[in-house]
Amino acid sequence: MNWKEEILEMVKKTKISSYTVSNLSTEKKNTFLDKLASNLSEYTDRIIEENQKDIKKAEKQGYTCAFIDRLTLGEKRIDKMIKAVKKVKELPDPVGKVIWSTVRPNGLKIERVRTPIGVIGIIYESRPDVTIEASILCIKSGNCVILKGGKEAINSNKILVEIMKKSLQESDIPSDAVNLLTKGGRKSVKFILTLYEYIDLIIPRGGTSLIKTVVEHSYIPVIKHYAGVCHTYVDKDADIQLALKVVLNAKVQRPATCNATETLLVHQEIAEKFLPKMADLFRKNGVEMRVCERTKKLIPDGKDATEEDWSTEYLDLIISIKIVNSIEEAISHINKYGTQHSEAIITENKNAAEKFFREVDAAALYHNASTRFTDGGEFGLGAEIGISTDKIHARGPMGLEELTTYKYLIYGNGQIRE
C-alpha cells in the first residue's frame, strides 16, 4: 500500500467507528476520560522520553526558544493535560438533548435533537498538548477525530495517541475513534482535505498561512480560528478612569492571546484628556506604541504607524493607536481591519454602545469591559476547542455544543402527504 491508500483505509475505519462513538452513553465516554487521566499519569516518564526525542531534533535544527517551549511536555504540562481531561469529564454531555420540538396539525411530532458531527479533522502545528485537548472535546461530544500535527512533534504525538487508544480499548470503545496521520508528509494534508465522504469537519489550529492553505484546498467544511486583530474604542463619553483600567488590561494582561487588544481607537473629543494618561501607563508596562499622525502630537515618543499596523496581530506588548473623528469612523475602521473576533467600546452613553453593538460585525462585542474575556470558560460554556472567527455553524468560543449538529426525528402513525 502506498501512503494514500494507507491514509484512506485509516480514514474509512475512523468513519465506521463514528457510528458507534456517536451513540456511546455519557458514562462510557467518561470512563474513557478516567482511564486516560490515569494512563497519562502512569506513562508520564514515557511521554517525556518521547518528547525529548522531538526536542533534541528541533534543537539540532535550530528552532527558536519559543518554538521549543511550545513543543515541550514537562511534568507540569502533562499535569495540566490531566486536569483538562478531568475537567472535560465534568462537562455536561450535549448529545441527545432535544433543542426544539413541535406537533403539527396532522399529528406528526417533530423533535430536533443534538447529535455528534461524525469525524472531525484537526490540523495543527507543533503543540502536542493540542493532541489531547482537541481529542477529548471531540470524544466527549461523540465525535471521532483524525489528528494531523506538525512533524516536529511526531514522537510526542505518537505516544499520546497510543495512550489514548489504550484508554479507548480499556473502556470498550473502538480505538479507531482517534487516529494520527503520520504518512505522506505535507502532501497528506491536501489529500485528507478531499475526503469529504469520510470527514465531516476540519478545524485548523495555527497560524494564518496554515489556515489559508486549509481553506483554499478543502472540499470539507472548515471552521476557521483566524487571528484576533481586536480593538478597543474609547468614545467621547467614556469614563476616563474606567477606560485606562480596561484598555491596559486588554493589552497587557496576556498579550500573546488572540483576544488581547491590538489597536486602540480614541474619539478626538476625549483624546487630549485621555491619551497622555494612557501613554504613561503603557510606558510603565513596557508597551510599544505605534501611533497615527494626530496621536503623535499627544504621544511624541510613539512610533509612526504604517498601514500594515492596522491589520497586524502583534501578540506582544505593542499597540497601535488612532484618533477618530466619530463613532462611525471607529466602526468602519473595525469592520475594515478587524478579524471579527472581539471588539470593545468604552462609553457612558447607552446609545453609542447600542450603535456599536448593532453595527460592528464580530463574534464578541464588549461595553465597558476588557476584550480578554472572549473564552469558553469565561463565558460559562466550559472548555473550548478554539475561538471561531467564522460566521457559519459556530462563532466565538467553540465548546462541546458547537461540536455537535442535529437530526430531526419525526414520529408518525401513518401520515402521508396529500
Add this chain to the structure above:
Amino acid sequence: MNWKEEILEMVKKTKISSYTVSNLSTEKKNTFLDKLASNLSEYTDRIIEENQKDIKKAEKQGYTCAFIDRLTLGEKRIDKMIKAVKKVKELPDPVGKVIWSTVRPNGLKIERVRTPIGVIGIIYESRPDVTIEASILCIKSGNCVILKGGKEAINSNKILVEIMKKSLQESDIPSDAVNLLTKGGRKSVKFILTLYEYIDLIIPRGGTSLIKTVVEHSYIPVIKHYAGVCHTYVDKDADIQLALKVVLNAKVQRPATCNATETLLVHQEIAEKFLPKMADLFRKNGVEMRVCERTKKLIPDGKDATEEDWSTEYLDLIISIKIVNSIEEAISHINKYGTQHSEAIITENKNAAEKFFREVDAAALYHNASTRFTDGGEFGLGAEIGISTDKIHARGPMGLEELTTYKYLIYGNGQIRE
C-alpha cells in the same frame, strides 16, 4: 475595467450595503416585500417579454422540454412568486432575537443574539423563480445577496433583479442589497468563490456536478443541497397496511422532489407477505421496479438492480427494492448509499424505531410516516431556501433562522481579567 475588476467592485459594494441591510427594521424589510409584490404584478408583461427571449434562444439551441419548462415564467408562475413574497412578509423576523443569556459571577451580562450572516452568494441553474425566492429569504433575514444564475435565463434574471432593485430603492434600502453576476461567463463562478473577504456564505442550488464544482473551488463556506437518495425501510414488525400506504405516498405523490423515496428496504421476515401487495400498487401507479436477486423471486417482473441503482436519485416513477436480513443491514445500507437527507422506518416495534433513529445518520428520520414531509413548511419553519444535506450550520430544511448567525453582546461596568 475587465470583468474581474467589475465583479470585484460589485461584490465590494454588496458587502458595504450589508452593514446597512443587517440593521434594517422588520417594517422596512416588509415595505420592500410589499413594493416587490406590487412591482412584480405591475411588470408581469415585461417579465414575460424578457423571459420569451430566453425561451426562444433555448428552443433554437435544442434544449429539452423539461428544461424549457423550468425556464418558463408564465402568468401563473409569476403569481406564485408574488404569493411567495407575501408569505415571506408574514414570517417572523429572526434578527435581534436573544437566543441565550447569562450573568457571570464577575457581573458581566452576556447575550447571544441572532444577526444576519452578511453577504450570501446563490449559485443556481436556469430556474428564474429561484432568483426571487432566494433573494426574498436573504433580505428578510437581513442579508445581501449575489446571484449567479444559469446563462440561459439571463434576460429573465436581469428584469427580475431590476424589479428588485427598483423595489429596494422605493423602500429606501441600498439597491446593492441584490446584485446579479452577468460578466465573465463560467469563469465568474470560480472567481467569486475566492472572494472570502466579501462573501460570507455560498449556497449552490442545482445538480450534483454544479455543487461539486462549487465545493471543490470555494474558499468560502458552502452549505450543500445535494441529492436525496432517500430510503424507506419496512421492518419485520411493520403494520403492512400502513406500510403499503406510506411507501406508495413516499414514492408517487411527487416523485421529482428530493424527499421522495428512491429505495425500499424490506426485512426478509415480512418480504413474502408485504412485497407482492406493494408490487401490485406500484404496477397500478406506473412505478418501475429495480430489484435485488431475492426480491426477484417475489416480483418476477422487476428489472435487475445494478450496484449503481442503490446510489441513484431517480426523481421519477422508479424505485429500487432490496430485501435485508436485519435492521442492522438496513441501517448500514442507508449509511453507505444514502445522502443524509430523509430516511424512514415502518414498524410497530418501538425499540427498532429507536435504534433506527439513533444509528442512521441523516437530516430527517421518520417513524411510520412518509419521507415526503421534509420541507420547511411541513415542519412549521416557514419558507425554505432548500434542504441542507450538510451537518455544519444547517441540516435539513433551511429557513430564515438558518440564514442567520449570532453575536455575543457583553455588558460590563469596568470588568478586567485577572
